[in-house]
Amino acid sequence: MFASCVSAASVGILTRLCALVLVVAVGLGSELRVRVRLADGLVTEEVLEADSERDSISLEFKQGDGTLITFVADFKQDVKIFRALILGELERGQNQYQALCFISRLSRNEIIPSESMARLRQKNPQAIRLAEERRGLEQLTMSAAVNLSQASQLSSHVHNMCSEAREAIYTRESDVKHWLDKGVDGSIFNVLPQTTEVAGFQACHSTKDLWQPCLCTYSLRLEWYPCLLKYCRSRDTTGKGSTYKCGIKSCSKGYHFTYYVPQKQLCLWDEET
Numbered sequence: 001m002f003a004s005c006v007s008a009a010s011v012g013i014l015t016r017l018c019a020l021v022l023v024v025a026v027g028l029g030s031e032l033r034v035r036v037r038l039a040d041g042l043v044t045e046e047v048l049e050a051d052s053e054r055d056s057i058s059l060e061f062k063q064g065d066g067t068l069i070t071f072v073a074d075f076k077q078d079v080k081i082f083r084a085l086i087l088g089e090l091e092r093g094q095n096q097y098q099a100l101c102f103i104s105r106l107s108r109n110e111i112i113p114s115e116s117m118a119r120l121r122q123k124n125p126q127a128i129r130l131a132e133e134r135r136g137l138e139q140l141t142m143s144a145a146v147n148l149s150q151a152s153q154l155s156s157h158v159h160n161m162c163s164e165a166r167e168a169i170y171t172r173e174s175d176v177k178h179w180l181d182k183g184v185d186g187s188i189f190n191v192l193p194q195t196t197e198v199a200g201f202q203a204c205h206s207t208k209d210l211w212q213p214c215l216c217t218y219s220l221r222l223e224w225y226p227c228l229l230k231y232c233r234s235r236d237t238t239g240k241g242s243t244y245k246c247g248i249k250s251c252s253k254g255y256h257f258t259y260y261v262p263q264k265q266l267c268l269w270d271e272e273t
Helices: 148-153 159-160 173-183
Strands: 003-010 015-018 031-037 043-052 056-062 069-076 079-087 096-105 137-143 144-146 169-171 190-193 214-235 243-260
Touching: 015 069, 043 214, 069 214, 079 159, 079 214, 096 159, 096 173, 148 159, 148 190, 159 214
Parallel strands: 096 169, 137 243
Antiparallel strands: 003 015, 031 043, 043 056, 056 069, 069 079, 079 096, 144 169, 144 190, 214 243
16 A cells, blocks of 8 residues: 655665555555564554445454454544454453444544545565554543444444444543534433542452452554655646645554543453462
């Protein structure tokens, strides 16, 4: 999708530029597979897909512990969805896997548009990609649960993404207020107990009783994704200048979610070590 090496040799300039480039390729598929290195040093494959008709982008990869992370950006509704499918601890009474979904508003400068994503290609698929910019960790306090049966009001992608999570679909109070102002039915949301220890709930990592309610945390990182378009300048024979899309900037970003769970059994990864 991206690696194109361009030699620029002119008077006083001897530079070889290797850049991720934007290629207009009519008729080619929109799926992109990128090798990236995770924080633990392991290399994984990200699968990025763009759907120009639905104006959305999805990104999916598997972590070293087997957790499957999926991210969807819905530009039509300005919504982003994170899903984690976490392998359960069968010996501790958990199911084979546990699903979590986190939904919040999407900012326009978070990721490139779907039509641009659909045109990305890479010339060296075996290369291990490193993000050019490491963006700061975003802390999200998820203070409301989302009713799956009505969640299509937020995004048509929620049902497919979060059907396995069902009772574990979360969003923020500020997002709830935003959607209510836009006319979303309030019955879609269920306010959770206050997600601070002041409310009387301990953090799950310091709770000993597996059946006690507590405040769970979950962290994930998108190690590589196209966050911005790059523009180059050119001049025609008359010397008139113009700009054109010539590549992308890649970013890495972490997310830290805090939310209420009715029992620590639903948050076994959040333990003191």
